[in-house]
Amino acid sequence: MLLIEIPRAASIEEDDPRFTPAIVEIGPWLNIVLDGVVQRFVIGYDIDAGTVDRLVVDENDHVTLNAAKDAALTETIAGVVEVSWIGDVPAAGGKVVIS
Numbered sequence: 223m224l225l226i227e228i229p230r231a232a233s234i235e236e237d238d239p240r241f242t243p244a245i246v247e248i249g250p251w252l253n254i255v256l257d258g259v260v261q262r263f264v265i266g267y268d269i270d271a272g273t274v275d276r277l278v279v280d281e282n283d284h285v286t287l288n289a290a291k292d293a294a295l296t297e298t299i300a301g302v303v304e305v306s307w308i309g310d311v312p313a314a315g316g317k318v319v320i321s
Contacts, residue, residue, distance in 0.1 A: 228252065228305050233266030233275070240266055253308045257301035265296060269303045 233240040234249060254261045256274045261267075263285075266275035278286040278295040286295045 228307070230270055231266075231268040235265060238266060240268065251308050253306045255304040255306075256299060267303055267305060269305060272303055273298050273300050274303055 228248075229240075229242060229245065231240045232242060232245040232249075234245055235241060254264045254267055254274060261274050261276060262283075263277040263279055264274055265277060267273065275296055275298050278297050280286055287293065288295055
């Protein structure tokens with residue numbers, strides 16, 4: 223069993239210095255909020271820097287590709303970032319339990 227706290231900064235992209243393998247496990251359990259609005263399609267965040275990185279999507283929630291159509295477009299937005307556990311996660315002392 224492993225107890226994991228919510229990281230202050232995290233990314234799902236392996237080439238990002240904020241990447242940690244645990245984020246792949248806990249990411250679905252995180253509620254990421256920027257300026258009071260829940261964020262979707264998040265690929266990274268930094269609470270202290272006040273930034274959220276996310277995929278760019280169209281009005282139908284389809285990922286937008288670059289001009290060459292070989293990579294998804296991303297954007298970084300700034301504001302007050304809050305990250306918390308979603309719902310009833312198997313938590314202990316503010317940490318999620320991964321078995």
